[in-house]
Amino acid sequence: MHRVQIAYLQETRWKGNRWGEYNGYKLLYSESEGAKNGVGFLVSLKYHRNVIEVTRYNDRIMALILVLGEEVVMMVCTYAPNVRLGDLEKREFQDCLDLVVRAIRREERIFIGGDLNGHIGKDNDGYQSIHWGSGFGERNESGRNLLEFAVAHDLGILNSFFRKRDMHLITFSSGVQNTQMDYLLTRQVNGRWWKDCKVITGETTVIQHHLLVGDILLREKLVKGDRSIRPRIRWGNLKGDKVIEFKDKVIAKTVAQLSRDANRISEDMVTTIIHVANGTLGVATGKSSGPKDTWWWSEEVQNKIRGKHQSFRDLLRCANDEEQVRPKDKYKKAKREAKRAMTEAKNTADKLMNAWKQRRRTCYVQDYQSYRE
Known part of the structure; x- marks a missing residue:
């Protein structure tokens, strides 16, 4: 058990906009169209009471806002269209995500995570500020769009900031094909709070995708009462x-x-x-x-x-x-x-x-x- 407090879910494929409680977590998810898409969150009961707003933009983008002490944190779960879909659907997704990020104030923390269906590649040429060279594979057009999006909003890609072996970078495996398409993004000004980010090998999630875990330090100040003090x-x-x-x-x-x-x-x-x-x-x-x-x-x-x-x-x-x-x-x-x-x-x-x-x-x-x- 990795003590995950908030989990991003993609391809939920559940109808409706609902919530439920399971094994110490609150499940929040957005409506999907038939048997595809759908995103959601698993929020531990410890932090669920801090959720003040849940916004379901569509079946590919969902956001929730938490208040931790005096700090406002916005989580954005995404599921980007894959390469086989048309340019119109990809453009609609990018425009919606761009509007969501632009609406967030600079003093608020933001964490974007999910299946972004792009390969940023191992090389960081041209993107040294947001990509520190710890990627996997070769870059494609979707990965280049993701890097441009990160540069535009001054977001760092956590997967690339920690040097790991390939087994801790690969997020998708299908037969002999191994790729990296799941990412975590957050503001670069908060880089000193990043502790670790890697793929947990052998974790039981789904058949092809692997669990990507980010360890991020938040300055949580108690809202009710003070900590116990023993003179x-x-x-x-x-x-x-x-x-x-x-x-x-x-x-x-x-x-x-x-x-x-x-x-x-x-x-x-x-x-x-x-x-x-x-x-x-x-x-x-x-x-x-x-x-x-x-x-x-x-x-x-x-x-x-x-x-x-x-x-x-x-x-x-x-x-x-x-x-x-x-x-x-x-x-x-x-x-x-x-x-x-x-x-x-x-x-x-x-x-x-x-x-x-x-x-x-x-x-x-x-x-x-x-x-x-």
Whole structure:
């Protein structure tokens, strides 16, 4: 299972404009003419409540608009006429799709996907801005029209932006014929949010078409309520003079409870320690904003972090893809090493802190018993 949140469907061949719920997804589809065409969407229940509008333009183009936090996202599902159909039907499809895209405001996200029945080819000559050379096969006239459409609307073809083996580029197989005709397009200005795009081999969809999956990051802001926040005691401040102050306050509060029975005193010990820690050491709000709690960073961790930042700056200085190859590999390696060093240092610090807490708890019990004696 690839946790697909929104799926584009083509050749549904269902009559009417309806919706239904199946296996955790909402099915939305448009009317088809007889036993051909038809498009639709499968939207997970998680995002279906965010759908504010569904537009069925014809049996080849359908769109839905979602609101994710403060961001408006428009999904357009398409099924282009194949090469055997006449020029009139192809022109009608292109004109309709062009009008749909032109009506979308520049600040809105747009994702166009589906069977566009064109071959953009492996070479990107003349279209380097929207085709990064990770296509398949030879370009045909329909593929050239698709590239011209993408240039006109400043749309990038996700399939071509990630270098994959041929098996992860082929979207249609029929006998010995393998082609690429299914695509995902989105605005190039949002390119930094593209994570991956490839064909999932062996996935059960239909006999000839293969499942094309795009991994795209959306900045989703919660609309209702805030995320849960757990305040945390700043145990890292327990050092130096704070140790003596903390110990004296805990003993003083424990002495004040001597009039109670022993069982009640034992139960209140944890509450007493937490209350004193809140007032003596301070409490972190738990929010993501503000400086990180890095008291446990060792010298090794700091060196790894500085190395990662330097390798990233070196990567930004590269002017083209060829220059980015080695700096990019160096940055990925530095990133992995920094993450590994941080994890090891954090685990070590947690073990030391837990051991220290256990020792202090034992000392408090011993001090209390000595006082009673």
